[in-house]
Amino acid sequence: MRELRDLARVRSKNAGPFWITLDLFCDDYDAVAAIDTAAFAARLRCDPDAVRRFDLPDLSVVKLSLPRPAPQGAFHDRDMHGAALGAALEGMTVPE
């Protein structure tokens, strides 16, 4: 088994105050694109139906956009720029 961090660089960033977007820049696009949205959602502890997913083979990118865990700047928001969420995915195991 490999980990996602071996297959892709993950960039996490706000997409406005109420959304966050994860760009998975893939070295092995096919392996990352084969990961089920529900598996990503489980790591992000969110409803899979809330995840907007874009598979972009031309750019070797899988993009996941989801409502922020807390609105940006709310008292319990931990990450003003939404910069750290990618770390929640990097250790995911990916089948060979």
Place this chain on the structure above:
Amino acid sequence: MLVPAGALGLGWDDEALARGVARGPDLIAIDGGSTDSGPSYLGRGVSKYSRAQIKGEWAALIDAARQADCPLILGTAGTCGAGRAVDWMLDITRQILAETGRSARIAVLRCDRDPTALAEAWDRVTPLPGAPEVTPDELAACSNLVALAGVEQVQEALATGADIVICGRTTDTAILAALPLAAGCDAGCAWLGAKVGECGALATTRPWSGVLELDFDAAGCTVRPLAEGAEATPQTVAAHLLYENADPHILHEPGGHLDCRPARYAADGEATRIEGAVWVPGPYSVKLEAARLTGFGAQALAIVRPPRYVRHARAFAASLEAEARRRIADRLPDVAYDMDLRLIGVDAALGDLEPDRGAPVEVGLLLRVRAATQEQALEVARIVNPLLLHHPLEPGEPMPTFAFPSSPPEHATGATYAFVLHHVLALDDPMDGFSVEAFDA
């Protein structure tokens, strides 16, 4: 069009800027803000950057525009684009002109809205996906409310013939797309080029150089980096559509949307040529942003170094927090407060989403408090202070002492704000509620 950087305040490569000026741009355009740094700036109507930094950069751009003999435009002045931030930027501009013995014609686009008037026009307001529920009281409590201007309002400001245009809140793309659209360039590629260019050289192989040139024409747009060795490749250009954007295909703007999917990208030396993007006109609506005061904050930091405490940091923090809440309830029974304790080195950034467990040498205990007044927030933090210094892991063990990085360890962090709106407002006329004023200074 010359874009010196992704935002005023970030700086740029001077040589690249000089190269761009020498190429004779029709406009120098730079963004001045975003919601990305949080609700405090819009709530207070202030810039996130130092006045000295902004003044120095803006003076250099006023000079560059004079050399290029073209206008200079700033979008979303002072981070948030609220009236107070626009006035701040105007004051800086007047100071620069006075100090350099120059005069200029200035146009100002204002984008502020009155919360009461918006509440009365609520039938014209539509929530966007993910929008929070908004109560009338929350709306009325907004200290600043702005509508994001599109190209129509920016074109009105440019049409004054001003040398310097200072805009309140604009969409990221509006200041870049306004001129090519007014000149009849290809609409889809005007918008797409503007989207690629809104972060300056971020869409190139030298993101920190800042400077980017956009050449618009009737068939498309060419994205050209100007720093030594920089390239804008079809890959770096197309990939920029991902950045801070929930949807990489469709970009909503006032009066329609851009469909990026048909766009084609072709390398042209160090530049990339874009053709084929499609603009789809739609009903005219503008996005709204607002922030309201939610209280006042205090923070304290203690560093826990004893290995046994570090190993049991979560249990230790839970015990400390429970004791803190008991003491606060005892001593400040009438004070409403929010409090959390974050474990730096354990899961401060991700909380429950943190999948990894490391073995840190030390753990930072970050106490965050919010209450209705600054003094209440500090009082709560002061009650927690002795626990941050001495709370034992187990009752009856020798009293530990943790490392405080400062005296006092607790600090007032000032007013706290929340973003209130993620909505759009339908307008009959794009200028409804916006204003443009031009004058000599």
